[in-house]
Amino acid sequence: MINKLITILFFVGSTAFGQNSVEINSVNSNQLAIKLPSNKSRPKSHSKHTYEVYFDKKIKEYNERMKANVKKYKKMARLMKKPQYSDPSYFGYKRRPKKRPPGKRKFCKECEIVH
Numbered sequence: 001m002i003n004k005l006i007t008i009l010f011f012v013g014s015t016a017f018g019q020n021s022v023e024i025n026s027v028n029s030n031q032l033a034i035k036l037p038s039n040k041s042r043p044k045s046h047s048k049h050t051y052e053v054y055f056d057k058k059i060k061e062y063n064e065r066m067k068a069n070v071k072k073y074k075k076m077a078r079l080m081k082k083p084q085y086s087d088p089s090y091f092g093y094k095r096r097p098k099k100r101p102p103g104k105r106k107f108c109k110e111c112e113i114v115h
Contacts, residue, residue: 091115 083090090096091111098115100106105114 080086083096084094087096091108091113093111097108100115107114
């Protein structure tokens with residue numbers, strides 16, 4: 001019973017002295033400086049309409065992505081007009097394959113055509 005009482009007093013005493021927020025530092029031998037606790041645990045002040053700002057930001061980002069996609073698709077359409085993609089005689093090559101004479105034609109491994 002006394003052991004329990006001593007441990008309870010020990011914990012109460014240690015928490016009472018352990019959470020002392022006023023620190024005393026000696027600046028000189030004659031002066032004592034008292035450092036007051038800084039209030040770092042103060043809650044941040046929030047604006048009333050942070051959700052509106054958040055959703056406005058998201059809408060703006062969405063519109064910017066859509067504009068970038070339109071620009072990308074226009075560029076892709078412009079590149080698809082090149083003969084490399086639109087002319088069937090290119091067979092998927094970047095440059096048109098050479099038309100060799102009938103005796104010198106080779107089998108192409110890529111398009112599996114003799115040309």
